[in-house]
Amino acid sequence: MRTTFSYRAIFALLIIFFFSIKxxxxxxxxxxxxxxxxxxxxxxxxxxxxxxxxxxxxxxxxxxxxxxxxxxxxxxxxxxxxxxxxxxxxxxxxxxxxxxxxxxxxxxxxxxxxxxxxxxxxxxxxxxxxxxxxxxxxxxxxxxxxxxxxxxxxxAKLPKAAAQKKLLFIYARGTGTLMVSGKNTSLDKMFSLIGHKNAVTDFTDFKPLTSESLLAANPDVLVLFSSGLESVDGIEGLLKVPGIAYTSAGKNKKIVSMDGQLLTGFGPRLGKAAAELAQKVQ
Structure with missing residues (x-):
């Protein structure tokens, strides 16, 4: 009787412990x-x-x-x-x-x-x-x-970059709100993941876009959210922003866009996001 009671008591304690940590x-x-x-x-x-x-x-x-x-x-x-x-x-x-x-x-x-x-x-x-x-x-x-x-x-299926390129992410909400992504941002991390590098490395987080800093960075590829590119009237509208047309990316019209949450989420679709960006950059 005591043995049965002990087993029941132990079992009850285990149940309580399990549910206390979950x-x-x-x-x-x-x-x-x-x-x-x-x-x-x-x-x-x-x-x-x-x-x-x-x-x-x-x-x-x-x-x-x-x-x-x-x-x-x-x-x-x-x-x-x-x-x-x-x-x-x-x-x-x-x-x-x-x-x-x-x-x-x-x-x-x-x-x-x-x-x-x-x-x-x-x-x-x-x-x-x-x-x-x-x-x-x-x-x-x-x-x-x-x-x-x-x-x-x-x-594991992500191909290696044939040549490292300088990428610059521009956060846009119309031409009145243009920011660029610096070090230690989700965009900076994504660029590294696919074998490329951020065109700006002298600051962290985001800073307002200026034509001077844009020309100094001279990115090979510009990256935007799809909604951001739409807000500046597409590629042609972006090329009218001061300085854009004079960069390597602007001259070659190398401008890519992706869904914002997919690009920066670092979630279950990380591999798909990396593959899509890598393909568009190449």
């Missing part, structure tokens, strides 16, 4: 309600089989297309706690790259909502680590490994 995917018998304020995290959540539990996303959550049907809470840099709380989530997932303001994070925490932050390192290894960490956290390791295998397979 998040419950339901609350009071109802599916956990999740708000994601990062496009890459949203994409991974879908890959883990949790799309039906996502009740809100930020505007960078554009893939898969089914996320368009989910309520938006704004851009991760300008999200308000009120917009998130209106969706009555049980959990808010954020990336350390999202730059959700400390004030908003504190407001959410004070209401009893669980805010979970995942570290996102912008590299092949960092992407794989992020997917596995989210898979472990949400008890979906099998689904996570499927995504990891896809990333590894796609990147």
């Amino acid at each position: 998040p419950a995917l339901s609350v009071a018998g109802k599916p956990l309600r999740i708000v994601s304020v990062n496009g890459t995290l949203s994409e991974i959540l879908v890959g883990l089989g949790l799309e039906s539990q996502i009740v809100g996303v930020d505007v960078t959550s554009t893939y898969p297309a089914s996320l368009d049907k989910i309520p938006k809470v704004g851009h991760n840099r300008s999200i308000s706690a009120e917009g998130i709380l209106a969706l009555n989530p049980d959990m808010i997932v954020v990336s350390d790259q999202s730059m959700l303001s400390p004030t908003v994070t504190k407001q959410l925490g004070s209401t009893g909502k669980k805010v979970v932050t995942f570290k996102q390192d912008l590299s092949q290894e960092g992407t794989i680590k992020l997917i596995r960490e989210m898979g472990a956290y949400f008890n979906a390791k099998t689904q996570a490994e499927k995504m990891v295998k896809t990333v590894q397979t796609d990147l």
Whole structure:
């Protein structure tokens, strides 16, 4: 009798321990309600089989297309706690790259909502680590490994660059808002991943585009988001921006564009993004 009781007690303790280190995917018998304020995290959540539990996303959550049907809470840099709380989530997932303001994070925490932050390192290894960490956290390791295998397979097929070129990313929202990407940005990391280099190396983050700095950098290829290129009226419109036409990229009309989230997400589609950029650059 005592032995049976001991086994039952030990089993009960193991169950309690297991669930104490893993998040419950339901609350009071109802599916956990999740708000994601990062496009890459949203994409991974879908890959883990949790799309039906996502009740809100930020505007960078554009893939898969089914996320368009989910309520938006704004851009991760300008999200308000009120917009998130209106969706009555049980959990808010954020990336350390999202730059959700400390004030908003504190407001959410004070209401009893669980805010979970995942570290996102912008590299092949960092992407794989992020997917596995989210898979472990949400008890979906099998689904996570499927995504990891896809990333590894796609990147293994990535051809080596025939010759290293200087690439310059321009963030555009009309000709009135033109910024260039410096070191340690997602674009800088992507350029390195495909065997090319950033045309500017004297600053980090983003700075306003000037004709002087543009000519000094003299990029071989200009890279923009598809939406950004559209905002300046396409390639011909971009060539009218002072200095562009005098660069090697401008003279050769070597201007490429890609979907913004695909290009900078460093998520499950990293290999596909790298392959597409590499092909367009060549």
